[in-house]
Amino acid sequence: MYNKDTISAISTAVGSAGIGIIRLSGKDSIAVADKIFFAKNKKSLRKIETKTATLGYIKNFSGEIVDEVIVLIMRAPKSYTCEDVVEIQSHGGGVVLQKILSLTLQAGARLAERGEFTKRAFLNGRLDLTQAQAVMDIIQAKTSTALNIAQKQLQGKTGSEIRALREEILKLLAHIEALIDFPEDEVEELSGGSLQNQIDNQLAQIKNLLTNFERGKIFREGLATAIIGKPNVGKSSLLNFLTDSDRAIVTDIPGTTRDVIEEFINLDGVPVKIIDTAGIRNADNLVEQIGVEKSRSLINDAQLILALFDSSKNLSAEDFEILQLIKNRRTIILLTKTDLPEKISVAEIEKLTDAQIIKISTKTGAGMYELQQAVVNFVGVVDLEQSFIRTERDADILHKVQKHLQDAKVSLLNGLEIDFISIDLHSALELLGEITGEGATEDVIDKIFATFCIGK
Amino acid sequence: MESNFVVDKYDVIVIGAGHAGIEAALAAARRGCKTLLTTLSLENLAMMPCNPSIGGPAKGHLVRELDALGGEMGIAADQTCIQFRTLNTGKGVAVQALRAQADKKIYQAYMKNICENTANLDVKQILVEELLIEDSQVVGVRGEQGETFLTKTAILAAGTYLNGAIIIGENSYAGGPNGQRAAVKLTDSLLKNNIELRRFKTGTPARVDGRTLDFSKMQVQHGDASPLRFSFLTAEPVLNKVDCYLTYTNERTHEIIKKNLHRAPMANGLIKGVGPRYCPSIESKIITFPDKERHQLFIEPEGLNTQEFYVQGMSTSLPADVQIEFLRTIAGLENVQIMRYGYAIEYDCINPLQLKPTLELKNISGLFSAGQTNGTSGYEEAAAQGLIAGINAAAFVKQESALILKRSESYIGVLIDDLVTKGTNEPYRMMTSRAEYRLLLRQDNADLRLTPYAIQLGLATPERKKIFQRKQSQIQLATKKLQEIKITPNNQLNDSLENLKIGAINNTMQLAELLRRPNVKYKTLQKIFDLPEIDDDSVAQVEIDLFYSGYIEKQAELVEKFDRLESQILPLDIDYSEIKNLSLEAREKLAKIQPHSLGQASRISGVNPADISVLMIWLNQHK
Numbered sequence A: 001m002y003n004k005d006t007i008s009a010i011s012t013a014v015g016s017a018g019i020g021i022i023r024l025s026g027k028d029s030i031a032v033a034d035k036i037f038f039a040k041n042k043k044s045l046r047k048i049e050t051k052t053a054t055l056g057y058i059k060n061f062s063g064e065i066v067d068e069v070i071v072l073i074m075r076a077p078k079s080y081t082c083e084d085v086v087e088i089q090s091h092g093g094g095v096v097l098q099k100i101l102s103l104t105l106q107a108g109a110r111l112a113e114r115g116e117f118t119k120r121a122f123l124n125g126r127l128d129l130t131q132a133q134a135v136m137d138i139i140q141a142k143t144s145t146a147l148n149i150a151q152k153q154l155q156g157k158t159g160s161e162i163r164a165l166r167e168e169i170l171k172l173l174a175h176i177e178a179l180i181d182f183p184e185d186e187v188e189e190l191s192g193g194s195l196q197n198q199i200d201n202q203l204a205q206i207k208n209l210l211t212n213f214e215r216g217k218i219f220r221e222g223l224a225t226a227i228i229g230k231p232n233v234g235k236s237s238l239l240n241f242l243t244d245s246d247r248a249i250v251t252d253i254p255g256t257t258r259d260v261i262e263e264f265i266n267l268d269g270v271p272v273k274i275i276d277t278a279g280i281r282n283a284d285n286l287v288e289q290i291g292v293e294k295s296r297s298l299i300n301d302a303q304l305i306l307a308l309f310d311s312s313k314n315l316s317a318e319d320f321e322i323l324q325l326i327k328n329r330r331t332i333i334l335l336t337k338t339d340l341p342e343k344i345s346v347a348e349i350e351k352l353t354d355a356q357i358i359k360i361s362t363k364t365g366a367g368m369y370e371l372q373q374a375v376v377n378f379v380g381v382v383d384l385e386q387s388f389i390r391t392e393r394d395a396d397i398l399h400k401v402q403k404h405l406q407d408a409k410v411s412l413l414n415g416l417e418i419d420f421i422s423i424d425l426h427s428a429l430e431l432l433g434e435i436t437g438e439g440a441t442e443d444v445i446d447k448i449f450a451t452f453c454i455g456k
Numbered sequence B: 001m002e003s004n005f006v007v008d009k010y011d012v013i014v015i016g017a018g019h020a021g022i023e024a025a026l027a028a029a030r031r032g033c034k035t036l037l038t039t040l041s042l043e044n045l046a047m048m049p050c051n052p053s054i055g056g057p058a059k060g061h062l063v064r065e066l067d068a069l070g071g072e073m074g075i076a077a078d079q080t081c082i083q084f085r086t087l088n089t090g091k092g093v094a095v096q097a098l099r100a101q102a103d104k105k106i107y108q109a110y111m112k113n114i115c116e117n118t119a120n121l122d123v124k125q126i127l128v129e130e131l132l133i134e135d136s137q138v139v140g141v142r143g144e145q146g147e148t149f150l151t152k153t154a155i156l157a158a159g160t161y162l163n164g165a166i167i168i169g170e171n172s173y174a175g176g177p178n179g180q181r182a183a184v185k186l187t188d189s190l191l192k193n194n195i196e197l198r199r200f201k202t203g204t205p206a207r208v209d210g211r212t213l214d215f216s217k218m219q220v221q222h223g224d225a226s227p228l229r230f231s232f233l234t235a236e237p238v239l240n241k242v243d244c245y246l247t248y249t250n251e252r253t254h255e256i257i258k259k260n261l262h263r264a265p266m267a268n269g270l271i272k273g274v275g276p277r278y279c280p281s282i283e284s285k286i287i288t289f290p291d292k293e294r295h296q297l298f299i300e301p302e303g304l305n306t307q308e309f310y311v312q313g314m315s316t317s318l319p320a321d322v323q324i325e326f327l328r329t330i331a332g333l334e335n336v337q338i339m340r341y342g343y344a345i346e347y348d349c350i351n352p353l354q355l356k357p358t359l360e361l362k363n364i365s366g367l368f369s370a371g372q373t374n375g376t377s378g379y380e381e382a383a384a385q386g387l388i389a390g391i392n393a394a395a396f397v398k399q400e401s402a403l404i405l406k407r408s409e410s411y412i413g414v415l416i417d418d419l420v421t422k423g424t425n426e427p428y429r430m431m432t433s434r435a436e437y438r439l440l441l442r443q444d445n446a447d448l449r450l451t452p453y454a455i456q457l458g459l460a461t462p463e464r465k466k467i468f469q470r471k472q473s474q475i476q477l478a479t480k481k482l483q484e485i486k487i488t489p490n491n492q493l494n495d496s497l498e499n500l501k502i503g504a505i506n507n508t509m510q511l512a513e514l515l516r517r518p519n520v521k522y523k524t525l526q527k528i529f530d531l532p533e534i535d536d537d538s539v540a541q542v543e544i545d546l547f548y549s550g551y552i553e554k555q556a557e558l559v560e561k562f563d564r565l566e567s568q569i570l571p572l573d574i575d576y577s578e579i580k581n582l583s584l585e586a587r588e589k590l591a592k593i594q595p596h597s598l599g600q601a602s603r604i605s606g607v608n609p610a611d612i613s614v615l616m617i618w619l620n621q622h623k
Ligand SMILES: Nc1nc2c(ncn2[C@@H]2O[C@H](COP(=O)(O)OP(=O)(O)O)[C@@H](O)[C@H]2O)c(=O)[nH]1
Pocket: A229, A230, A231, A232, A233, A234, A235, A236, A237, A238, A280, A283, A336, A337, A338, A339, A340, A360, A361, A362, A363, A364
């Protein structure tokens, strides 16, 4: 086994509805957990069978209850890391998880380094490389939707869809190659119409995968969102409203597995990453205040812009500048302070922009549900049954595959012969092989013989 | 007679006078080496034991390349074949291929005559039983009479004769194809010298008596009206002298075969060797594709002066009585008389991973191997390897650098690289789908790709050289002219363009641009522009280069990338176990294959891109 230490960490992102898990791994993990966990059935963890869940309490060393939890034991080698693993599942928020974590450390565990569980799983031969990557995604998942996506990956769903796409291209190519290499055998002709249909189909599949990739990326990395508006329009109040509530997810609590502090807001499953929260909050410093100039620089990095306008005041020159700025950008307009007497109406703003407009008040909480829904709609429906491409590299490969299929279609429409169609199909097949780790030429040849009755 | 006596001393001795052996011997002799070609029987030089045809997709390409390099097969085929057809005409210019029906006897006679009249070349009927090897270097061969021939190099081209076994139904006996002897002791000699052997099998159909066939019940297949030619040297049109016929099996045929499957050698365990997937016996076709109601059969004449017909598609090793029974269910074959039964043959061949890309064995200096002995199938594949082995044996003798053709410049390069890098688990057949740059490897430009090598090696006759240089300069001239002539839209020009169905132009352009339009031909442009008069072959090159330029350039870019790895030569004495960052598997595989270049290394299964990066760094450090 790779390491003697027993390690401990908060191992999932803390969502508003999610379960927080503290995971221990190593030969002493059961002993460590046993010191702070008290089962309702009074059994010692050492006597509990592998893969069974036990309900009980975590108590601190003064005997006070910290949380009611479920503990799951997985004994070596049938565990994620191939070591003894204990999972403490808590419904408590970040603070409770922190407390439980520090109790495990006091009980003899060492704080895990970032990705150390996966590393152990990998080194102990439990995971292959792609799976390990997916696990890293799970570790970094911002919301439970993101977690779901990563888990799909782990189950090999994406792989199977890409393999299915590759299989279709392979079949088509094998057909063409059989016609070319065995012209005197009985290989059925391939009509231009059928060729085009098949290529169109493949293109549709790629498009699907790529669309879901863009969405999946939002779930992994957060939706980069800029909150802009002139000073005093209510930016930091909105930020505070969103982060003070239990929606705030601060994944990177010191003492967990990451160092960089990033703030995410969970809007109905969408992890929203607010750009420059410090700048927004730093209201005392007038220089730092976010005016038009600052807005200008912020929106470049944003996938979504929340543009704020004070509904209790008439539109100023600065407001008009901001309206100009957000033209043709993906924006939701928020009319703030609607608890105050209205100076500008939705109708008025509508004339000036195509963007969706929502009235909000951080005092009363009005409009916050609509804002949440607007963001969810903005991201689009994520089909969890669909697969997700994981990395930029894979997406990049799929884009290239897409280009080749388009080129093949152009050749076809230009009336070129099948050999020319095969050139791009072959390139597409080779590229997909870079994802699935399969070769092209030998597979095409195998396919020919498996599919067609060749031979004289 | 003395038991061991030295008869003579040669530069190159070729064992086996099949398609590989002949090309090897001719190439070595033509390169000035004193060469001996040995055969089991002088009656059977250049025999075609299987189908009476040459060419087809990829195989036809090989013949064209062989010809461009100064080989004999293309010329012989043009001179002696009796029907010619171009296949794949509507599928793309690069995959078009010529296939011809051979007259087996005339082909053999032609080749025998060439061999007997080539300077530096002796032809002898000898059953070679032993390779004489000293200090991992071949020094001679010994025949069954105890006669010894000393030599600097030897080329193994023993076809399917190594430990050959013929199987028909329940009967099996030692032998080569067509009632020949098998070379049994030579196999022992190879084993003794630590050459790894494997066992392959292949099969042929029955030959039937033409007088018992009813051709009126079959579809007739004529040759092309104006056929292509294999050789760049053939000036006269080739002639169609016979027809082929098409008929089909039916349910009754299949029933008989199914009923007798238990008597098939592959069922009764008589056959252990691995057979080719592209040439399955009729029994395995019926097992593998049970839903197919009929299989097509081509009835092909074996020659002009014989009644023997070859039943293409009916390869079988079922017992003789079953062969007669099922053949007679077929339309046109109701009264058929079999002249020779179909049979399966099992034979030893060497694992080609033991070869360098020069076709020399890695562990025995001066010993080369070519053809079916290397695990390939097909006359064309054999001939192509024979030529390369002959060229490189001569290079060995003359201490010149060897010829290693790249995948990016020839099918021959693909063939040999596949063999020595990936090996093969079944008799290897060339297919166009194996060539990743096949758009560039067309049969129409084989001379442009390869004849410069022939000239350099001394394998191009003055005539070949003249024809090649003429074509080259015509292409250059026409291309230059097409670029020089600028055309500007005006009424008069557009009228004449419309008249010729070329279509009007809107902008000033090079004349070459017009050739990129579909259906525009050089000959048409010649009617209104001052373009040089050039041969049809040159016209074809100019047209193809322009019309398909987009695709050609795309592949050329890929080739450029490919060649970068290919040109990084790995020294033979690398100790891969010393390169610590290589994966364990890569170290083992690299040590075994001993790739000649980084490119070849990258194609070895189990060597991944990370390993290649490691090797690149290592190469840079050790420059
Ligand atoms: N009545 C009311 N006042 C608000 C609301 N949101 C913000 N304010 C007030 O507006 C002022 C400026 O808000 P702040 O969030 O600091 O604006 P920022 O400069 O854009 O960040 C503060 O005094 C807030 O209390 C709201 O929804 N209703």
